[in-house]
Amino acid sequence: MAAQVIGRRSPQDAAAVAEHQRRAQRRGRIIGIGRHLVLALICFILVAPFYYVVLASLKDSTGIFQYPPKLIPFPPYFGNYERLLTDTAFPRWMLNTLFVATSVTVCKIFLDSMAGYALAKLDITGKRIVFMLLLLLLMVPFGALIIPLWTLVYTLGLLNTYWALILPALANPLGVFLMRQFILGLPRDLENAARLDGVSEFGIYWRIILPLIKPGLVVLAVIIFTDQFMSFVWPLISTSSDDVELVTVGVAALRSHGGVDYGLWSASAVMSMIPIGIVFFVLQRQFLARSLAGALKQ
Amino acid sequence: MTTIQPAVPGPATSGPAIELVEISKRYDKTRALRGVNLDIESAEFLVLLGPSGCGKSTLLKIIAGLEDPNDGEVYINGRLANYLRPKDRDVSMVFQNYALYPHMTVGTNIGFPLKMRKRPADEVASRVREVATLLELTDQLEKYPDQLSGGQRQRVALGRAIIRQPVAFLMDEPLSNLDALLRVQMRTELLRLHRRVGRTTVYVTHDQVEAMTMADRIVVLRDGVIQQVGTTDEVYGRPANRFVATFVGSPPMSLFPGRVTHGDGGARRFQGGLTVDLPAGPAIDGEITLGVRPEGFHVVGPTDAGAIEATVELVESVGADEYLSVRMGPETTATVRVESGSGIADGQRIHVRADPAAVHLFDAEGNRVPTEAKHP
Numbered sequence: 001m002a003a004q005v006i007g008r009r010s011p012q013d014a015a016a017v018a019e020h021q022r023r024a025q026r027r028g029r030i031i032g033i034g035r036h037l038v039l040a041l042i043c044f045i046l047v048a049p050f051y052y053v054v055l056a057s058l059k060d061s062t063g064i065f066q067y068p069p070k071l072i073p074f075p076p077y078f079g080n081y082e083r084l085l086t087d088t089a090f091p092r093w094m095l096n097t098l099f100v101a102t103s104v105t106v107c108k109i110f111l112d113s114m115a116g117y118a119l120a121k122l123d124i125t126g127k128r129i130v131f132m133l134l135l136l137l138l139m140v141p142f143g144a145l146i147i148p149l150w151t152l153v154y155t156l157g158l159l160n161t162y163w164a165l166i167l168p169a170l171a172n173p174l175g176v177f178l179m180r181q182f183i184l185g186l187p188r189d190l191e192n193a194a195r196l197d198g199v200s201e202f203g204i205y206w207r208i209i210l211p212l213i214k215p216g217l218v219v220l221a222v223i224i225f226t227d228q229f230m231s232f233v234w235p236l237i238s239t240s241s242d243d244v245e246l247v248t249v250g251v252a253a254l255r256s257h258g259g260v261d262y263g264l265w266s267a268s269a270v271m272s273m274i275p276i277g278i279v280f281f282v283l284q285r286q287f288l289a290r291s292l293a294g295a296l297k298q
Numbered sequence: 299m300t301t302i303q304p305a306v307p308g309p310a311t312s313g314p315a316i317e318l319v320e321i322s323k324r325y326d327k328t329r330a331l332r333g334v335n336l337d338i339e340s341a342e343f344l345v346l347l348g349p350s351g352c353g354k355s356t357l358l359k360i361i362a363g364l365e366d367p368n369d370g371e372v373y374i375n376g377r378l379a380n381y382l383r384p385k386d387r388d389v390s391m392v393f394q395n396y397a398l399y400p401h402m403t404v405g406t407n408i409g410f411p412l413k414m415r416k417r418p419a420d421e422v423a424s425r426v427r428e429v430a431t432l433l434e435l436t437d438q439l440e441k442y443p444d445q446l447s448g449g450q451r452q453r454v455a456l457g458r459a460i461i462r463q464p465v466a467f468l469m470d471e472p473l474s475n476l477d478a479l480l481r482v483q484m485r486t487e488l489l490r491l492h493r494r495v496g497r498t499t500v501y502v503t504h505d506q507v508e509a510m511t512m513a514d515r516i517v518v519l520r521d522g523v524i525q526q527v528g529t530t531d532e533v534y535g536r537p538a539n540r541f542v543a544t545f546v547g548s549p550p551m552s553l554f555p556g557r558v559t560h561g562d563g564g565a566r567r568f569q570g571g572l573t574v575d576l577p578a579g580p581a582i583d584g585e586i587t588l589g590v591r592p593e594g595f596h597v598v599g600p601t602d603a604g605a606i607e608a609t610v611e612l613v614e615s616v617g618a619d620e621y622l623s624v625r626m627g628p629e630t631t632a633t634v635r636v637e638s639g640s641g642i643a644d645g646q647r648i649h650v651r652a653d654p655a656a657v658h659l660f661d662a663e664g665n666r667v668p669t670e671a672k673h674p
Contacts, residue, residue: 189397193391195384198415211401
């Protein structure tokens with residue numbers, strides 16, 4: 001009896017199912033529209049200030065204060081960029097910044113991954129204590145370190161040098177922590193296989209571990225480069241000469257150099273964003289892929 | 299045409315290929331191995347068998363040099379190896395999870411041990427081709443490990459181990475990640491490879507079927523102590539103690555405690571009312587346990603000598619045979635093997651008898667009491 005009922009449906013049931021599906025579709029459409037409206041609003045909030053800065057950089061001083069403002073600057077005015085590149089030390093600041101950020105990134109990638117490997121895989125007496133100290137150091141706010149750090153750098157006679165900008169940044173324990181966590185996830189049998197295959201300890205790090213944590217290294221590189229590129233407080237107090245000044249400090253100092261010049265400021269802000277944009281654009285595929293993989297694994 | 303060389307006994311190989319003397323290993327308060335002594339002959343396929351945590355993988359790692367023993371000596375090819383680094387011990391290892399380098403192609407993985415030993419590139423390439431031919435991997439050399447099936451990955455791991463032609467291969471549960479069908483296939487392939495290459499192989503497993511089908515000799519370990527070393531027939535047919543008797547064999551041996559006062563053979567009763575004609579050879583006295591494997595029982599008529607009534611609780615068919623779980627008393631159960639199609643059903647009352655020639659006796663400490671005197 002029951003077998004005969006299976007597969008049959010009365011017209012009333014069919015109508016009820018169709019009505020339910022119609023309602024579900026309508027509800028789905030309304031939710032979709034609402035979701036897009038919220039996303040559009042968030043996009044506008046994020047993009048609008050950036051667009052306004054780009055806009056201001058392409059206008060002359062009267063155009064910036066024109067009301068109502070022109071949302072499409074045509075013809076564009078490149079005078080701000082010209083003055084930035086010729087009347088200020090902006091190119092030098094940019095070179096300094098790129099040099100410091102790249103140096104710190106390369107050194108830290110190397111040091112952090114080696115320290116991470118040692119803390120994750122090698123049998124070292126007291127490595128738990130070292131790791132706990134690193135975690136403790138992560139919790140100390142940078143503000144509390146400024147005076148001792150400045151005193152140290154001053155005593156070593158490194159103020160106003162590239163060393164003052166590079167060396168303190170290398171001591172940031174965040175990278176070691178990240179690398180340790182990445183490397184901990186690699187199976188121990190891989191290293192053991194390499195040991196039996198005749199690879200030295202450094203060879204295991206170089207030939208086996210590094211290639212396997214490449215996505216993690218990319219994430220770390222982007223974090224360090226961005227952090228260095230945008231750092232302001234420490235470069236401000238450890239340098240005072242144009243020769244080693246970084247772009248963040250230089251741009252902030254434009255105000256004291258030439259009074260209020262919104263066009264020049266906007267041009268410097270846009271120019272400052274270009275290198276970081278390039279780094280992120282080049283590495284974004286690996287960066288996003290890794291972030292996603294990490295999220296899914298959780 | 300492969301030119302993988304069979305094992306060539308060198309000047310130092312007149313003795314065992316691997317010799318372990320009083321090996322002990324502790325992790326904090328846990329004793330993983332206690333005084334292990336073992337000689338592993340050249341070209342032998344030796345299986346280390348035991349439950350999880352018995353120390354078999356630790357022993358393998360100690361041979362490989364990946365762990366250091368707290369006491370004892372390891373000799374490889376007659377040479378003290380305790381202070382040699384893993385790469386200098388002339389052994390290669392196949393890991394449970396294959397441990398292939400995921401960022402290298404199959405060809406690079408297989409050739410990696412030779413490359414690390416700074417062999418010329420053309421020699422590495424030709425040896426990789428030989429090994430790939432032997433393992434039927436020639437079409438896969440340019441692929442990466444994640445593009446291979448489980449069986450292919452296992453073969454790549456084997457290839458990386460055999461390309462160096464070491465004194466011994468160490469295999470740590472290499473088939474445990476494969477599905478049942480592939481495991482049986484790979485078992486055959488491994489044995490074929492072992493016979494072709496002819497090197498000493500030390501194989502760790504907790505799967506007794508794997509151990510019994512592959513081993514020249516089985517070493518049964520428990521809590522870091524060797525329980526028995528012997529061929530499959532010896533370990534199955536003459537278990538050294540109660541642990542080996544119950545660990546080896548599936549379904550396990552049924553045990554019946556009993557007590558014999560100054561016995562010297564004759565019919566004795568054990569728990570559950572089981573009566574067995576004990577051997578007259580060695581004098582038996584005190585607590586004793588009788589062990590009977592499923593095939594040691596026979597279903598008989600109620601009037602047969604030694605017949606005991608039992609209730610069938612479960613009938614499990616495994617194809618050609620059926621295993622009956624029977625209850626002989628409130629605390630006594632046993633497993634009985636009968637041929638398939640016996641018609642016996644759950645809940646049925648039957649009569650069984652233990653074959654005196656197939657029983658095993660264990661003393662109060664669990665050690666085997668020889669019964670061969672009466673039943674040669």
